[in-house]
Amino acid sequence: MGRRYRLYPTRTQEQVLTGWAHTARALWNTALAQRIYVYEQRGRSVRAIEQCKSLTEARADKELRWLAELPAQSGQQILRRLDTAFDNFFNPEHPAGFPAFKRRGVRPSVSLPGQAVQVNKLNRHWAEVRLPKLGWVRFRLSRPLGGTVRNATVSRDGAGWHIAFGVAIGKKPTPPNTQPGCGVDFGVIASAYVSTECQPRIKPPSLSVPEHSRLKHLEQRKARQVTYAKKHNRGKYSNRLRATITQIAKLKSREASRRTEFTHQLTTDLAKNHGFVGIEDLRVTNMTAKANSTAGQPNRGVGAKSGLNRSILDNCPGERRRQLEYKCPLYGSELVVVPAFHTSQTCAACGQVDPASRKGCGRTFACVHCGYEDDADHNASVEIEARARQELVLARARRTGGSVINSTHRRREASSSAPRRKRSRETQPATHG
Structure with missing residues (x-):
C-alpha cells in the first residue's frame, strides 16, 4: 500500500532536494540516450547492471561532483526503473509506450529503497524520516504507516514537498462478503x-468560484508575461513570471x-x-x-x-x-x-x-x-x-x-x-x- 505525507524540509534541505531532483532527471536522460545509441550502433541492449558500473566510475570523477552528490541508492533506483520501462514497452499486454526523455518542467522526484531510509515517530501528528546525505526531515503524520517501509519517493508539486512510502502491510484478500451487488x-x-x-453522486466543484476566477486571472497574466519575455527578454523567464507560475501550480x-x-x-x-x-x-x-475538423470548417x-x-x-x-x-x-x-x-x-x-x-x-x-x-x-x-x-x-x-x-x-x-x-x-x- 502507498502512504503519502506532507514533507517540511528546511530551506537548506529544500535546496539539496531540488538539486537531487535535477540530477535524477539528468541521469535518466543520459542513461536513456546511452541505451538508444548502443542499440542503434551495435544492435544490443544495455541493462541496469552494466550501467551501474559506469555510474560508479562517473561518481568518482572529480569533474562530475554534481553526480556524486546524489545518493548512490537513488541512482541505482533510476536505472532499475529504466529497465522496468523497457520491459513494459516490449510487453505486448502492457499499454506503455517507448521510454521518453524527461523535460525540465516534469515534477521533480527522488526515489530511495527502504533500507536507505529510517522513520521515527515524534508524536501523534508528527514524524521524521532520515534520508541519506541529508539527515532528518519532518513530515506530517496524517495516518499511521501500518507496515514495513519498502521504498520512499520524495517529490514536489504546487503545494510543496511530499514523501510517499511503499509499505508492506501484510494484509491478505478478505473473504467474499454478503453485501448485495x-x-x-x-x-x-x-x-x-x-x-x-x-x-x-455528484462530484463537488474542485475549485470554488473565487478560486476559479483567480486561476483564470493568473493564466491571463502568465500569457502576457510569456509574450513579453519572448519579445523583450529573449524568452528568459522573469521572477514575476516564475511567481505567477508558482501561484497557478498551487491552485x-x-x-x-x-x-x-x-x-x-x-x-x-x-x-x-x-x-x-x-x-x-x-x-x-x-x-x-x-x-x-474539415478543410472547409477547420474549427x-x-x-x-x-x-x-x-x-x-x-x-x-x-x-x-x-x-x-x-x-x-x-x-x-x-x-x-x-x-x-x-x-x-x-x-x-x-x-x-x-x-x-x-x-x-x-x-x-x-x-x-x-x-x-x-x-x-x-x-x-x-x-x-x-x-x-x-x-x-x-x-x-x-x-x-x-x-x-x-x-x-x-x-x-x-x-x-x-x-x-x-x-x-x-x-x-x-x-x-
Missing part, C-alpha cells in the same frame, strides 16, 4: 450513478487533491458496501480524442469537444477503475468489467435496444417498446448490474467446469434468477445523494 455508471453531469440508489495542486479525495471516498464506499461492483470497460483515450466542434474532454478527465474514470481493482479484494467484493456497448440505449425493464429511447441524448430514458421511463444514467447502471451478474454466472460456470458454449442460454438463466429487470427507483433505499 451494484452497477455503477460513470458520467459527466452525474459523476456516478449507483443502481441501488435513488440519487446520483492546480489544490484542485487535484480535492478530485483525488472524492475519488477515494467513492471507490472505498463502493468496494466496502457491495458484494460486487459492475462498471463499464471504457476506453478513455478514445473518448477524449480531439475533434476531427468546427473543436471548442465543444475540448470542454467535454476536460469534463471527462475531471471525473477520472480510469483512476476510479484502478482504485477499485485493488480495493475490492481488500473489502471482500469483486470488480466486474462489462462491455459498454449499448448500455445507455438498453431498456432496464424489457431489455430492448433502441436509440429512439434516448431522444436527443437527454437525461430521460423513455422506452419506445414498453413505455418504461427512468433517469438515463440510472437505467444504464441497472443494465450494467445485470451484465455484471451475467458475467459472474459465466465465470462461476468456468471455474466449476460447466459448459459455457451456449452463452445466450446462460444469460437468460442469469436474468431469470437475478432481479435484473423492472427495478423501480421508488423502492430503492435512499443512501448517498
Whole structure:
C-alpha cells in the first residue's frame, strides 16, 4: 500500500532536494540516450547492471561532483526503473509506450529503497524520516504507516514537498462478503450513478468560484508575461513570471487533491458496501480524442469537444477503475468489467435496444417498446448490474467446469434468477445523494 505525507524540509534541505531532483532527471536522460545509441550502433541492449558500473566510475570523477552528490541508492533506483520501462514497452499486454526523455518542467522526484531510509515517530501528528546525505526531515503524520517501509519517493508539486512510502502491510484478500451487488455508471453531469440508489453522486466543484476566477486571472497574466519575455527578454523567464507560475501550480495542486479525495471516498464506499461492483470497460483515450475538423470548417466542434474532454478527465474514470481493482479484494467484493456497448440505449425493464429511447441524448430514458421511463444514467447502471451478474454466472460456470458454449442460454438463466429487470427507483433505499 502507498502512504503519502506532507514533507517540511528546511530551506537548506529544500535546496539539496531540488538539486537531487535535477540530477535524477539528468541521469535518466543520459542513461536513456546511452541505451538508444548502443542499440542503434551495435544492435544490443544495455541493462541496469552494466550501467551501474559506469555510474560508479562517473561518481568518482572529480569533474562530475554534481553526480556524486546524489545518493548512490537513488541512482541505482533510476536505472532499475529504466529497465522496468523497457520491459513494459516490449510487453505486448502492457499499454506503455517507448521510454521518453524527461523535460525540465516534469515534477521533480527522488526515489530511495527502504533500507536507505529510517522513520521515527515524534508524536501523534508528527514524524521524521532520515534520508541519506541529508539527515532528518519532518513530515506530517496524517495516518499511521501500518507496515514495513519498502521504498520512499520524495517529490514536489504546487503545494510543496511530499514523501510517499511503499509499505508492506501484510494484509491478505478478505473473504467474499454478503453485501448485495451494484452497477455503477460513470458520467459527466452525474459523476456516478449507483443502481441501488435513488440519487446520483455528484462530484463537488474542485475549485470554488473565487478560486476559479483567480486561476483564470493568473493564466491571463502568465500569457502576457510569456509574450513579453519572448519579445523583450529573449524568452528568459522573469521572477514575476516564475511567481505567477508558482501561484497557478498551487491552485492546480489544490484542485487535484480535492478530485483525488472524492475519488477515494467513492471507490472505498463502493468496494466496502457491495458484494460486487459492475462498471463499464471504457476506453478513455478514445473518448477524449480531439475533434476531427474539415478543410472547409477547420474549427468546427473543436471548442465543444475540448470542454467535454476536460469534463471527462475531471471525473477520472480510469483512476476510479484502478482504485477499485485493488480495493475490492481488500473489502471482500469483486470488480466486474462489462462491455459498454449499448448500455445507455438498453431498456432496464424489457431489455430492448433502441436509440429512439434516448431522444436527443437527454437525461430521460423513455422506452419506445414498453413505455418504461427512468433517469438515463440510472437505467444504464441497472443494465450494467445485470451484465455484471451475467458475467459472474459465466465465470462461476468456468471455474466449476460447466459448459459455457451456449452463452445466450446462460444469460437468460442469469436474468431469470437475478432481479435484473423492472427495478423501480421508488423502492430503492435512499443512501448517498
